[in-house]
Amino acid sequence: MNYLTRQEVAAWLDHLAQEQTLIAPLDIAGNILYRPVSETREVVWDFVRSFMSVKEVFFPPTEQLMLIEKTGLQVKLTETLPEEKSIIFGVRPCDARGLLTMDALFIDNQPVDPYYARRRENTTLIGLACQTMGASCFCTNVGGAPDDPTGMDIMLTASDGGYVAEIITEKGEKISKKFPVFDGLSEIRPHPTSARKRDLKIATKEVWPGKFNNDFWAEMAERCLSCRICAYVCPSCRCFDVRDETLPGGNGQNQSERIRCWDSCNGIPYRRVAGGHNPRFMKNQRLRNRFYCKFYYFPIHYGPVSCTGCGRCIDACPVNVDITEVLGFVGRR
């Protein structure tokens, strides 16, 4: 069994950070966020859940897709694929599951999105099992668990003041060789004992169409502000916008960049076409669409349910729209 003290894990991470970008949970103005760190002194080890998911490392809020250079009548396009290699420390099981959901869309569903795929390829995930479930966490209801190593490259689980390390993939094995403590595969994985179960049955795909025209959606949407924060904190929401932005140019060149940025189906103009027609102009239509996407449309198109039970949307919503309340309604006969 691989057992490391926190000091040993820190020394190992500091060693890794010299070769690759190390991304780890930091406390930024009271919010836990995954950010590049130069040394592990800054890292937060004990936290329930970060404010934003690790999604933003792979599918950034805004990313450049290509550079556009105009010179006279000529146009030159240069695709700007990400090159950076990085390691993320402290990935929670819900977020790793979120990445598997995104993989189904961006990689398994042809054609492959090269930007996302490249970042997935170049990034190693060091998981950290949750020691407690937060008040809004419900991963166990959607097939996850606070100690679930699925999707991780290495999984660390706190035990006796240190960490038990399980090496899961080749990528994980590669970075484990960078520190002598890892010399064999671990066989024992302790389970966190404080996992809380919630009595919530998730309706199967087949149940959803029958609930589409229910008044519930209008009632739920009455308080929705269409603010879109639920989608931005979600580890598996992936709606995006693509547009060009002008860059400061020089030498008579006209430079711009094509960017991709997050968007959400809760936003009013999301579905509006240039002519003004908007098939989801009512906010209940938009709110309903988000939940149908997660549990009905996304599974039809890409396979997995697009919810990992992280509960971030519950905490972030300014008006208390609670996804477990929605699931409770759909699951009721």
Place this chain on the structure above:
Amino acid sequence: MAEEKNSNPMLPYLGKLVEVKDIATEIKLFRVEMLNGGGEAFSAYKPGQFAFVSAFGVGEAPFGIANTPHDGENVLDFAINRLGSVTTELHELGVGDMVGVRGPMGNGFPMEKFKGKNLVVIGGGIGGAPLRPVIQTVMHNRADYGFFQILWAARNPSLLVFTDEYDQWRDTPDTELHLTVDQADSSWTHGVGLITQLLERVAPAPRNTITITCGPPIMIHFVNRVLMDKLGFNPEQNYVTLEARMHCGIGKCGRCNLGSKLVCVDGPVFNMAEVGALLESFL
């Protein structure tokens, strides 16, 4: 640059504008000559398929391809109405300017399946753009299709598209062109009224007939009501092509869903039987 297909689906091919002409108020027809491998990518597109056109520096938007490969595998036509930021920028461009083109995308019309059948094409305003390749396909393969009726409408005469091609359409054997506008001007010599009224007057017979409609959603809805309630068509006989806002065209950005269907990859061409079964209305 090598003549090869892009492996990055978000990267457009470059194209040069070789012809730009005003065809209606605020509507221009752009002819793009594809460069650097784009010609090969677009060598076998189908009527009803669409492509993203980039106005570099502003962005890109999806447009139905308005011609067929019959015009040569390197040229694509787009009829574009000036409405939003991308189309406004495109309208500023002229012959010699570069645009980006990504595609072809979407399912297109099953023209093979339509062979031997009578066709009724119903276009409203700029909705006529994706129907032009259907009309051209029938003209170029006249013996493959039965009686052909084109019902063409716009809010006023200045918004009718492809007016300089009407004589060609009329001269095609076994082909009728019926025109209507909501509001006439002094020079207008054809019918006045909604397209639904024109449709009731022309009254195509449902037997062995397929209809294809494109226009604003409200028009698609009422045209199909007339076809089914008054003229006796089955939903399966009626095809539509739907417009949706999109940002990828390849089933990823999530923008264009209508219930569980994605307009970009499951459409944009739908049979009305399919549309009727959608969880969400296109209206």
